[in-house]
Amino acid sequence: MSIKTIAVLGAGLMGSGIAQVAAQNGFQVHLVDLTFELIEKGLHRARRSLQRLEKAGKIPAGSTETVLSRIQGFIDLEAAAEDADLVIEAVPENLELKKNIFRRLDVVCRPEVILATNTSELSITAIGAATQRPDKVIGMHWFNPPPVMRLIEIVIGRNTSPETVATIEDISQRLGKETVRVKDAQGFVTSRVLAAHMIECMRVLEEGVASIEDIDKAVKLGLNYPMGPFELADYVGLDTMLFVAENLTEAYGDRFRPPQVLRKLVEAGHLGVKSGKGFYDYTKN
């Protein structure tokens, strides 16, 4: 099947970036969120990113608006998905929410359409089982920021077919990304490994070993990571971090137990860069 139109569900940090990358590579995009304000916010993020790429000479001069014109906003999931050739879901990290959305997609999408999820760690098999097409349900795990990060982690559910894997590998390549194949184990490779690192850094903080700033500096300069753990946590979103840590704890036990410092920030509504405050305060500059 030739893929021309991609429906992207969720216009948040990831959905807006995924929509941008798809549009940059010539696909028509149907971008869905709960309100047009949220879609506008996502398009604004994509516009800023495209302008940055344009300024750096990574996309042709003057192409920002052409790319954005390929993205159409929808608040009606069914209307956005009914003529899509591929769906990529990027709504919040909640299994029941994702299963419910996949159930609805299964009714409205043509039988041959692949339904991919950008979940950070949830079970692809469980999401697939909410549909009558588990062979066409797959994990397509992108990284933040999607326009810059080079990998898509392809997660193969128990019933995902080899044809679906091959199609998604091909599409990922057309989107300019490298891929790895991963079995459907909670947290896959990347989220499980990253969570272990970030949660340990929060424990180091809670034990008073060093300050937020010095832990970030130590990890960046001493270990050569591009971002310190607290900068990265704020960038990923602390709500997402907490959802992931809770789900990994359910799967693997106490070693992923969310630190109190993370839980309290989320309870206070401090979700990181996207809300203006997290481990750091972004409202000051």
Ligand SMILES: CCCCCCC[C@H](O)CC(=O)SCCNC(=O)CCNC(=O)[C@H](O)C(C)(C)COP(=O)([O-])OP(=O)([O-])OC[C@H]1O[C@@H](n2cnc3c(N)ncnc32)[C@H](O)[C@@H]1OP(=O)([O-])[O-]
């Ligand atoms: C407990 C639970 C844990 C698990 C959580 C879930 C994890 C999740 O599922 C997976 C993830 O995403 S994990 C997270 C995975 N993510 C990570 O781990 C990210 C780690 N961080 C990094 O890799 C780097 O800090 C960045 C690439 C973000 C920025 O780079 P930098 O050097 O610090 O700063 P710079 O100099 O400003 O930018 C450099 C170049 O990039 C360009 N650019 C940047 N943003 C852009 C955008 N939005 N658009 C377009 N372009 C953008 C910029 O123009 C520049 O281009 P130039 O041509 O060279 O001038």
Ligand SMILES: NC(=O)c1ccc[n+]([C@@H]2O[C@H](COP(=O)([O-])OP(=O)(O)OC[C@H]3O[C@@H](n4cnc5c(N)ncnc54)[C@H](O)[C@@H]3O)[C@@H](O)[C@H]2O)c1
């Ligand atoms: N933030 C990251 O670094 C990152 C990286 C890789 C994967 N992920 C995963 O991607 C998914 C989205 O994460 P995010 O960071 O973009 O979250 P986000 O909170 O920035 O965005 C989620 C968006 O989904 C919208 N939404 C909620 N319910 C919806 C519905 N029923 N229909 C359509 N839209 C709906 C929300 O309004 C919001 O705009 C999660 O599964 C997360 O684990 C996140």
